Amino acid sequence: MVSERKNINSVVKSLKILECFSREVKELKLTEISKMLEMPKSTTSNLIYTLLDMGYIEQNNENGKFSLGAKLFILGKVFEHHLNMVEIAKPYMETLRNKFNESVHLSISYNNAGICIEKIEGFNAIGMNSQVGKTLPLHCTASGKLILSGMSEEKLETTLKNIDLFKRTEATITDVDIIRREINLIKEKGYSIAVEEGEIGLTSIAAPIYNYKGELIACLSIAGPSARIDGNVRDEIVQELLKISKEVSAKLGYM
Secondary structure, three states: OOOOOOOOHHHHHHHHHHOOOOOOOOOEOHHHHHHHHOOOHHHHHHHHHHHHHHOOEEEOOOOOOEEEOHHHHHHHHHHHHHHHHHHHHHHHHHHHHHHHOOEEEEEEEEOOEEEEEEEEOOOOOOOOOOOOOOEEOOOOOHHHHHHHHOOOHHHHHHHHHHOOOOOOOOOOOOOHHHHHHHHHHHHHHOOEEEEOOOOOOEEEEEEEEEOOOOOEEEEEEEEEEOOOOOHHHHHHHHHHHHHHHHHHHHHOOOO
16 A cells, blocks of 8 residues: 655755745845745744755855755756766667667666666566666665675665665565675675566666776666576676676766
């Protein structure tokens, strides 16, 4: 059963404050924002100074007016980086799809899960539970397990405590100690495989994409029917994925 979603009023109001600014409107007084949003001055003040403390709003000491803060610029650059990564990776993803006729995914870490940011559908694709913008569990997908392997020990322990290790199939690993051993094996091999761990009849293989700092920032994966991704085909996919992921990483500045 899907839980009913409910908007948090204070969050909505805070975001509306940010939306008051534009290319034309760079600075605003507190009273102007209050009037624009038809909010009490006290409420507007509390929200603005919270945003100020967090770096999303800045205040001009000379005239007391407010403007968008540097934190938004940083988040914008992160978003821009992800868009650039998609542009760089997409031709390589098409090459992989054309060679193996299977669906190819580009995924990143997101809020104790993974999220697919690009997908190239296979020519002979079967119905699978994946689409752009959809989150994927970390413990039972090739990309998810690879994301776990790129975490620091401290972050990994925190993440394993907070994620729901639900059992999707008989092959799903739900024991934390076994997951840790699996992660260590992934670190040694440099890639990840999930055989029917997330979906019955589906095998996925993932390889890491690194940035210029050597940090794992994304996963390139191929997914398809287990009957097709087996034996020599699986080995060939692994080698090609590792080759392509290194090329994409190099484009992103990884040496």
